[in-house]
Amino acid sequence: MPEIVCYGCSARLSAQEFLDGSSAWWERVDCLQFRCCRCAATFEVRIESGQVTFGYTYAAGGPHFAGMVPISVPEIGARPLEQGLQVTFGPVTKLVERLPQSDRAT
Numbered sequence: 187m188p189e190i191v192c193y194g195c196s197a198r199l200s201a202q203e204f205l206d207g208s209s210a211w212w213e214r215v216d217c218l219q220f221r222c223c224r225c226a227a228t229f230e231v232r233i234e235s236g237q238v239t240f241g242y243t244y245a246a247g248g249p250h251f252a253g254m255v256p257i258s259v260p261e262i263g264a265r266p267l268e269q270g271l272q273v274t275f276g277p278v279t280k281l282v283e284r285l286p287q288s289d290r291a292t
């Protein structure tokens with residue numbers, strides 16, 4: 187089974203655990219919220235094909251995502267859809283709903 191190591195506690199999370207903890211796709215900066223079910227730490231993560239980047243967002247004339255730790259995850263991929271970000275991690279797929287555009291201040 188594919189898995190990913192939590193940047194906060196180094197626990198090995200299954201695809202299901204990782205996707206269960208993922209929510210709130212912020213389309214404008216292309217990241218989403220991730221809360222680890224083991225250590226309860228919250229991160230902002232960017233998911234790209236084959237890679238997950240743990241980081242944070244900041245405002246500098248607009249919101250930006252600052253990636254800190256890129257992790258190679260060959261089994262992962264993300265596809266933007268009208269309803270949200272469809273994340274596929276190995277055999278598991280989840281539609282992560284997008285944040286409302288006005289939901290977060292810059």
Ligand SMILES: [Zn+2]
Pocket residue numbers: 192193194195196197222223224225226227
């Ligand atoms: Zn953790």
